Amino acid sequence: MSDMNTKPQESAWTGPVKLDYEQYATDSTWSSNAITYTFTEGEGDVGVPNPQLEQLLFANSGHAGDALSALELEVSVEGPNKVAPVRNFDDAGLHPVVRENLRLSGYNTPTAVQGYCIPAVLQGHDVMAVAPTGSGKTAAYLVPIASKLMGKVAKIGGPKVDTTAPDYNPALHRVRAEPLVVIVCPTRELAQQIFDMSRKFCYRSKLRPVCTYGGVPVLENIKQLEKGCDILIATPGRLCDLMDRPHVLSLNRVKFTVIDEADEMLDSGWETALTKIMAGGDTNEDADHVFMMFSATFPKEARSLARQYMASDYTRIRVGRAGSAHKNVKQVINYVEEDLKKQAVHDLLYSMEPGLTIIFCNAVRGVENLDDFLFNGGLPTTFMHSNRTQHERDDAMRAFVSGKSPILITTAVAARGIDIRNVATVINFDLPSVDHGGIDEYVHRCGRTGRIGWQGTAISFFNDRNVDLGPRLVNLLLETDQEVPDFLQQYKPESGIAEFHDDTDEDEPAEAGDAGAAWGGPTADGDEDAGNAWGAPAAAADDENKPRSRAVVNAEHWLSVLHGHLSCSELAAGPGGDGIRSVEVDVVLAAKEWLANLRSHLNTANRKGRKYSDGSPFPRFQMLVVVVRNNLIPLSPAAALPGSLHFRHRSNVQQLSLPQETIAYT
Numbered sequence: 324m325s326d327m328n329t330k331p332q333e334s335a336w337t338g339p340v341k342l343d344y345e346q347y348a349t350d351s352t353w354s355s356n357a358i359t360y361t362f363t364e365g366e367g368d369v370g371v372p373n374p375q376l377e378q379l380l381f382a383n384s385g386h387a388g389d390a391l392s393a394l395e396l397e398v399s400v401e402g403p404n405k406v407a408p409v410r411n412f413d414d415a416g417l418h419p420v421v422r423e424n425l426r427l428s429g430y431n432t433p434t435a436v437q438g439y440c441i442p443a444v445l446q447g448h449d450v451m452a453v454a455p456t457g458s459g460k461t462a463a464y465l466v467p468i469a470s471k472l473m474g475k476v477a478k479i480g481g482p483k484v485d486t487t488a489p490d491y492n493p494a495l496h497r498v499r500a501e502p503l504v505v506i507v508c509p510t511r512e513l514a515q516q517i518f519d520m521s522r523k524f525c526y527r528s529k530l531r532p533v534c535t536y537g538g539v540p541v542l543e544n545i546k547q548l549e550k551g552c553d554i555l556i557a558t559p560g561r562l563c564d565l566m567d568r569p570h571v572l573s574l575n576r577v578k579f580t581v582i583d584e585a586d587e588m589l590d591s592g593w594e595t596a597l598t599k600i601m602a603g604g605d606t607n608e609d610a611d612h613v614f615m616m617f618s619a620t621f622p623k624e625a626r627s628l629a630r631q632y633m634a635s636d637y638t639r640i641r642v643g644r645a646g647s648a649h650k651n652v653k654q655v656i657n658y659v660e661e662d663l664k665k666q667a668v669h670d671l672l673y674s675m676e677p678g679l680t681i682i683f684c685n686a687v688r689g690v691e692n693l694d695d696f697l698f699n700g701g702l703p704t705t706f707m708h709s710n711r712t713q714h715e716r717d718d719a720m721r722a723f724v725s726g727k728s729p730i731l732i733t734t735a736v737a738a739r740g741i742d743i744r745n746v747a748t749v750i751n752f753d754l755p756s757v758d759h760g761g762i763d764e765y766v767h768r769c770g771r772t773g774r775i776g777w778q779g780t781a782i783s784f785f786n787d788r789n790v791d792l793g794p795r796l797v798n799l800l801l802e803t804d805q806e807v808p809d810f811l812q813q814y815k816p817e818s819g820i821a822e823f824h825d826d827t828d829e830d831e832p833a834e835a836g837d838a839g840a841a842w843g844g845p846t847a848d849g850d851e852d853a854g855n856a857w858g859a860p861a862a863a864a865d866d867e868n869k870p871r872s873r874a875v876v877n878a879e880h881w882l883s884v885l886h887g888h889l890s891c892s893e894l895a896a897g898p899g900g901d902g903i904r905s906v907e908v909d910v911v912l913a914a915k916e917w918l919a920n921l922r923s924h925l926n927t928a929n930r931k932g933r934k935y936s937d938g939s940p941f942p943r944f945q946m947l948v949v950v951v952r953n954n955l956i957p958l959s960p961a962a963a964l965p966g967s968l969h970f971r972h973r974s975n976v977q978q979l980s981l982p983q984e985t986i987a988y989t
């Protein structure tokens with residue numbers, strides 16, 4: 324063990340820097356208010372350069388590391404649509420401004436997930452993509468979306484305020500935000516990061532990104548939205564809050580909804596928020612609304628949950644196994660008894676070469692205790708967790724990224740998505756338990772290093788408290804050719820080879836597009852041309868002979884549940900018609916949950932106008948009238964418009980005059 328009196332400088336660490344709490348009282352700048360490009364003049368869709376902003380946005384853009392081959396895993400593409408991957412940004416048919424912004428960002432060659440997602444999105448497909456940490460998933464959706472919209476934003480975008488006009492007055496010149504894109508992710512720091520990338524890719528365009536998340540006063544968000552918004556990046560809670568303010572935000576123009584870290588978002592804790600975001604409020608439910616989901620881990624249960632939100636012909640793109648780690652992260656597992664962990668991490672830090680290091684603890688108190696211990700031991704630490712104020716979180720991130728405090732101690736709040744290029748080491752002071760994040764969280768945490776072709780190390784402390792994670796951990800080590808220490812040998816599968824059982828989607832429709840191409844290997848044979856897709860009309864959806872959508876199946880299921888329990892009568896047009904169904908409810912309260920589920924499934928089914936496999940159209944439940952005998956059911960669409968009997972009629976809102984005891988449900 325090292326001497327606690329060793330000076331950090333002797334080990335080449337900088338000294339600890341105290342937090343300046345004074346600054347929080349005076350400094351009211353929020354990262355979500357960062358400056359974006361304002362289109363004032365230019366030719367067509369291309370604005371004039373702004374050298375100062377260009378310097379600000381692109382100065383720290385880096386290039387991919389040399390070890391990109393570790394991310395060249397086998398790619399599987401499933402779904403009825405063929406996707407011909409692009410291997411060069413020049414061949415992707417991108418809008419010239421986006422292409423130039425990629426160059427300014429230092430992106431030379433598309434990664435595998437980008438190579439497949441860019442054409443799939445340009446062709447207008449719903450996409451579910453799983454690819455390793457740090458392999459460029461953000462650009463995989465942002466680039467094609469920005470490219471597709473850039474030429475059209477003046478025509479189809481929502482209102483915007485000219486904030487450069489000499490008479491601009493924020494109190495007077497305000498509009499309702501009507502974004503074309505909504506991107507949802509689980510944490511504030513990740514939202515900021517996606518916002519920063521959007522600022523880059525939208526540079527010199529008319530697309531205006533806005534970022535909203537909790538922790539920042541909602542008024543600050545509203546001020547940004549009131550200037551107009553084309554791309555809205557949000558955490559789910561704040562988005563739901565803003566959706567309840569229809570004078571501030573309307574989702575009726577949305578063409579793309581992206582769920583980043585989708586498996587986390589599909590987790591039960593987010594279910595209500597996600598249902599509201601996907602099909603609630605005034606969300607555009609037309610067929611031109613594309614849904615996308617991305618993550619590095621996507622367990623089978625989450626994949627099947629996700630399908631209810633996707634069109635039946637969605638494209639599934641998988642780079643490597645869903646949930647796999649990659650070889651650019653060296654994984655080391657050390658056995659350390661619980662009560663020795665603090666001293667062990669102290670000694671480890673003094674023994675290793677200084678560099679940006681993230682240390683994960685499982686609990687808020689653990690983070691604070693360890694920060695105290697290491698800070699008092701002379702190490703330059705900072706810390707982050709969900710109980711800190713947003714200013715404190717912003718400050719901790721800035722201190723870490725700038726190298727002022729190169730050791731960040733954090734909970735899982737920084738486990739996913741956070742992209743800081745030079746993180747050399749991740750330390751799992753506590754390993755995630757199987758019940759809280761488990762092996763998937765381990766993969767995300769380790770993935771904070773070794774990003775985009777760079778290499779890094781993840782060191783984890785293992786002891787008797789972590790035995791539940793043992794077998795999965797060993798499988799992961801085996802899969803990436805890492806050393807399995809003696810104390811983990813007992814968890815090795817008999818075959819000695821990694822065994823995973825959830826990589827197939829057996830209950831998914833068995834249509835297959837291109838499958839099993841190795842990225843970097845021969846080009847998959849595809850006859851679709853992604854070239855010149857920007858600005859061009861999306862290919863007309865070929866509804867005939869499409870397999871039956873999961874959403875239709877689900878909707879039928881929920882209808883049968885209703886029919887089984889309630890006395891139902893069909894009022895209008897029979898199967899295949901644009902029907903109005905009436906359900907006379909005997910058991911009112913019991914029906915509430917079924918109805919909520921039914922509504923969500925119907926919305927998804929109708930969104931794409933899907934048909935049955937025999938070609939007959941799925942009845943459009945433009946309205947489901949629930950006649951309630953004794954009681955009113957507090958259904959969410961009604962709650963969104965309190966006290967009213969309005970209902971949505973696909974694209975317009977109609978008023979229905981119903982007797983008191985009747986409620987309209989769509």
Ligand SMILES: Nc1ncnc2c1ncn2[C@@H]1O[C@H](COP(=O)(O)OP(=O)(O)OP(=O)(O)O)[C@@H](O)[C@H]1O
Nearest residue numbers: 387430432434456457458459460461619740742775
């Ligand atoms: N084609 C490319 N060339 C060079 N750099 C790239 C390229 N694509 C993405 N990057 C950079 O790689 C880094 C990782 O990208 P990103 O954060 O999108 O990864 P990710 O796959 O979403 O990771 P995670 O699963 O951890 O969220 C970012 O700094 C991004 O700017």
